[in-house]
Amino acid sequence: MIFEAPAWDIVSPERPLRYWQLIEIIQSGVDPSITSPLRADEKIINYIKGLNYLDDRLAKLVLPWKRPENSNTQPENSLPPSQQKAVQAIINQLQHNTDAPQPKAIQLLGADTASKQLVAWQVCQCLNLELYRLPIALLPTDSHVLETIARLWERESRLEQVALYLDVLSCEDYITQGQMAAFYRFLARGNGFFFIDIYDKTSALEGESLSWDITKPTSGEQIKAWQKALGTVSRDLVMPLVGQFNLNIAEIEKVVRKVLSPDLQPVDYTEQVKVEQEVVAPRVPDLNLIDSTSANLGRGRFELIGIPNTITQKVTETQKVTEVQDIEQVSPPPQEDNFLFKQLWDGCLEITQPKLETLAQRIDVKAGWQDIVLPEDETNLLRQIANQVRQRGKVYEEWGFQQRMNRGKGISALFAGESGTGKTMAAEVIAKALGLHLYRIDLATVVSKYIGETEKNLRRLFDAAEDGGAILFFDEADALFGKRSEVKDAHDRYANIEINYLLQRLEAYRGLAILATNKKNSIDGAFLRRLRFIVNFPFPGVDQRAKIWQKSFPKETPREMLDWERLSRFNFTGGNIHSIALNAAFMAAAEGKSVTMDVVMRAARMEFKKLDKLINEADFREFSILG
Template identity: 45%
Template structure:
């Protein structure tokens, strides 16, 4: 037999003796003299109920019941002296129950354990239908009864150990007492979460100390040290605030705290808390009771909860019961979270050096020495995901291993971002860009800085001296169609990173505070390092702050200020594109690493664009590229002309000819409201026809 089997058998033996002692008590209470004295006592209930003392007057010995025979010793008092007492005794200790309250609980529990108890209760009541325990019966059976035992403030009802089932105008003392199912199981030695808590609570997977980086491990140890200090002083456990933007890392720290403290950790979503005050307080008290029954802790996920909203109010009411150890996951400090002590700790992803070391250990000699630094410099992952990615790609060997690792890191970044922004599939390359040499050199510098961030920030020590501006923010300024989006695609293609275009309709919200919340989720999701954020038409978001004349101006300025802070703190590559640079707030311009101007293409650039506008599969006739290059069009408009001409050729079943190109060009110029010289178009058409 195992140690648990021995303990379970010992508890069964204890309960067998306790129930036998209880039966003897009930047998003694139904003797003729006991019945007579009990009847005499209950003939004058007014004198008893009118007293406001904590306990009623002493009752006659016969009414209380004769002591149990020597053959059945009372096992409860003997168990009081044990270092590891049975669950019933342990429960009485933890909840501060008197001996009488403990016996009332035993009477209620025994109804579920021994079928003979119901008959004995009916005989003591002298009413066959009353085959259940009542408070009046307990008063007549057990020593030292106390009226306050049935009050809502005492443990029996405060902790919902017993339910008082009242029917109609029935007096409280003659109402049925029913033991709570969870308490019956606990007394029996069976441990399980209360059924009423199961819909909102779920176990948090256990963590290993290897899952945490040394910096995170030190945070967990700091928390547990503080908890031990508070526990030694006898004060209630404080609420631990886990601060930071990374939910996964905070859960790892919470799991490690529970592991060190030897607690089973459950998690609760703040949004799942009931809104009704009575329901909330009842569930909170049930959970507090769980903390007294078993070594458990609670992790509340309020990561995305507004601390001024209804869900936050529910969390505060929940915590008023002081329900044991609570680790509250929030993004930022809640100054008024609870009346008890609060321990705030900042939790971050592993430091770059810790990620690099983990990559090196996970990959060992399977890749070149540069690969771990490239992965650690680009991606910001926790240790669990680093090891998982290394394991999943272990079958790939040779030069393909780094490619497989890189792709796996990108896939890790995708799920959340796909919900918040539009992913673009980069098709353009750096060779496709037709820009003046100075602008091309700027793009090359952007590529170099993204690729060598790890070398500069960590290898040269800049990260230790900077806490902001570690990302690369770029502004692409120029007219519509001058190649800003193509340049963003070319950078993503060259860097082999995901490219996400931010849809303003999914970010900007008319409700106050929602825009900041959407932007926060977006930036947090992109912090993993596998994506480039592309804000097209950025002046709509990053416009100048205005003079505050009303509340709308004030909240609009708050949104811009928040953007300024997040842009400066963002550690990835963010590209802002605008065709109205003058509308941008100057504070944004100061925070930008590069400003790349996309000029209107000249004849030389337009000639190159026209020369490579059609794919190899497209059947194009002899085109006068020099003539087409003289048309005052941007690269985006040239692409539109070529595409419209191709559709016209497909409809006619012919090659793409110069007349079709001219028709499409004329339509594009008119669409853009630019002057059209018809004589030039007729001359070109006649020349094409004669050829």
């Protein structure tokens, strides 16, 4: 015996030596535990020696959180005031309420993970804690392994000044119920200081946690961040960006770094002005580009925009950075900064491109104002929609309307009309005019028969598009926005909850949501009253059909003596006319000739049959296509 009065219970599994894995019993298959050798844990030995590092078993799961890319940023300057208030509130709660039980976790709520990580990092900086991050999808589901990981982290928390950022939000779309159960068990079994990145507050930690909503910086803070990152620029340059895109500080700095990258070739400003006048101005007549007398504001840092230094390169290179899709693509910024504005806008589009692959289909927008044929009143309504999206930054922020509104800055519109009357094309026109991405919502993947799943899908949909880089186009919206039903069972009750949730998200959505239906009477009346715009798409009349026919063939298509007036007598929608023109082009190409009236009439006859419409044979007799 080495010690007097030995106590063998100190090496039992529940006593500290083995519970905290300070020692390990090296037991063979035949030797009893009391005669087996003991081995001290390697991490503990090194800790006693003064060598501090994260336990190897934890290092496989958790990642040290790196400070922002700008290493010169001081903690107190990394966040805007609105988010800095949350940092200070958390610190005050932890430091001043010393008599109250300390919270086990801080729940950071909302969709802005980047800002939440910065908030957690600054709290840790102020409390002298080192922050680690753990995506909860990496947590083991085996209960024995999970128990070991929880004990090791609690041991680490007692030995070192550490905090753990548990990332739930980024894993939410693909984690299993077993992994969520492992997450809650990890919190229940382990102790330490945790930040939880989650969208909504979880009731599993009631009484053991504090929660804060972390939102994107305010519009005013975003304006200041743009101006700070760009240097001395006018407020008018950044207002359209803030009005459309909702970015955090890190995203703004990322866009600016890319646009003003030192890898871009410096240019002579006089040459830049000359290129703008000779190449860009003729292509964009309504954007009054700079003249040679106003060459001061865009100098300095803005000369790194990539305009070529040689006249021979200027056309091809300039086209790469000035692909303006439509005359009214963006609200014209200050004259001197058009090249900069276009690059910043494209950078914002890239960084906010939503991840909607499983719920929506991106539409490649091609149609412009010159392509759509509608009555004047409906066309003016479409232009009003585009103008409100374009000017909302000025109206809400500068003109004070945001202070009087409880709802979001989003704009919603209903496009109602028969199939083929131009609803999808109108959405394309607006998207192209605004320079934004357009996504068609796949209702088959949004609406679920399982209770609560539709609401979850809608949340994912709006969250993914919330930063402003997309227009949401709900085709056949009556399937999702139909009249609320009388509650007869649990499914009816949840269906109505989903519609109410949808109404709330539409009102709070910062972007433009367009709903299309050919069954306007099926839409819930309460829902219609909460829409900003309702645009009715009538069946085209004779004059409108004649214009549609004239626009139906590309200018490159060879054609001969087409009688637009005669073709306009057929009661076709714009969609039908497009199908006829396309079929006629293929028929003419197969026959090795131009598109003639005879070919178009044959294609029109095919369209009548496809639609099961009666055919007036007299309309086709002279073309000898009765059979």
